[in-house]
Amino acid sequence: MSHLNPFVTFLLLNILKLAVVLVLTLTAVAYTVLLERKVLGRMQNRWGPSRVGPFGLLQPLADGIKLFLKEDLLPFASDRPLFIVAPIIALTCSLVSIAVVPFGALQTITVNGVGVDIFNVANVNIGLLVVLGITSIGVYGIALSGWSSNNKFALLGSLRATSQMISYELALGLSLVGVVLRAGSLNLRDIVASQSAHGAASWNVFGGFQFVAFFIYLMAAYAETNRSPFDLPEAESELVAGYHTEYSSMKFAMFFMAEYANMITVACVATLLFFGGPSSPFGNLIPAFGGPVIQAILPIMWFILKVLCFLLLYIWVRGTMPRFRYDQLMAFGWKVLLPIAMVNILVTSLVLALRG
Amino acid sequence: MQLALFLIFGGLAIAGAINLLLQKHPINSALSLVVVMMSLAVLYWSLGAEFLAAAQVIVYSGAIMVLFVFVIMLLNAGEEEHTHGSRAAYIAGFPGAAAIFCVLSFVFLTESKHLGSANLGGQLSQASNNIAEISSVLFTKLLLPFEVTSILILVAILGAVVLARKEQ
């Protein structure tokens, strides 16, 4: 290894990190689908998938093989290049933002003179803005899929999705300003550090009095990921399947994976910004135990636990809430969430300014 | 590194701009403009303007261009047809654009020595944080222009609502 120069070492280590995180994320996506089917099944008093493997644990594999082997249809009147590019944009944008998420405590190892943070793919100064930017690019995948299918249901679904996502992006962005004001940084590690001092008492959602912002974020995130109760773009009772009506086989699977990967990203960001990220909810109350390895793994466990709670909340809401009407959705975004978000920014900045 | 980034993303930007010129369908032109904007964001980042790079992605490609694509989809705009007006535009357009390019690049090349060169990273005076510096100047020295632009946006929102509303 020692014959490599620092740049090549850095590059190789980063590619390795990327590959590991990508594989883990895709596995997590597959099992989130299974989790949703299982939990939703139990909520509706049925079993959910239970035939493939023990407890249905191999179901994602079976689904993947089924989708992969299906015929890949290209509608005759579709805009071919855009039709193929659209699902790729959707999936890529939903996976890229995982790269800035720190999923463990800062742990630097030095290989060949190059220090590498092993629990974070890219520690960027503007991490939060990167996540927001990538989310806003993801709109193109959905908009183009509806346009290129040349199908009225798909076009209506994608028009709905686009306007919904543009509208709720405002509320989403504004709800995060309070957190940024408190942390004084856009770096996700700094934001986590600003709320890890006293465990759960210093989390933004409790100690930071950002629960209003958290509520807005939660609502906007449901709308951004096109999930129930805001899943109008794919309302099957009105629009067949919405923007992915004409998609089949792997292209459909890409949209499906993009939706769940977006869910995971949104859950990660909520955990980082409002629930202290990988820091322990007990803060310094529990003295450090075990060796350095346990101390390195424990934050990851906390992080995964918090993200899992969010995913369960998502599924719970889907099992409980009826779908909104479209005008209700728009009115809620513009007339309720946006003003509350602005008031939240005003109050937060006033309090911070008065406290000095 | 700086040179590689410049060559790759500058090339992409030029390809996108020329594609915008050549494509017949407005949605293809819009998408090539998105490519230009994303590659410009990378160039901004390589010039040490990381906040602007993020703002470019969020505001330009994430909001403005999405609006363009949305309007194209909403109006179901077809391919553009050629009229006798466009032939005159061809005759005036290409030489005019070429003349502007020649003048600009002549000036830049003659002044090249005084302009110096760029290297990677944040090189703004002493501060390590680009965003902190931008915000401190923006909210102290340039507070009035900032407030004026916010009023401009408010007026623009109202104007857009009034213009796009169906008449009863």
Added chain:
Amino acid sequence: MSAQVPIAYYLILAAILFSTGVAAFLIKRNIITIFMSIELMLNAVNLTFVAFAHMWHQVQGQIFVFFVMVVAAAEAAVGLAIIIAIFRSRQTLNVDQINLLKN
């Protein structure tokens, strides 16, 4: 590895983008595409601002780009609303047929 790039190259890139924008503005007949070429020209000018900000080690150039972006966003909102209003009354996006003031 850390090869430097002359600022002039960035400016020439901006010049190429700007003149492509001018050409597209003159040649295109679709009003939305014309509007997009204005955005392209604005972007080219923004690149020169960032390059000069880098050259002088000053942050003011970047702030000016910030203002340009804000104004461009406002302009896009109003401009697209106007385009929708025109399309409602004339059923076309071709600038040669939008000649109400001529007759």
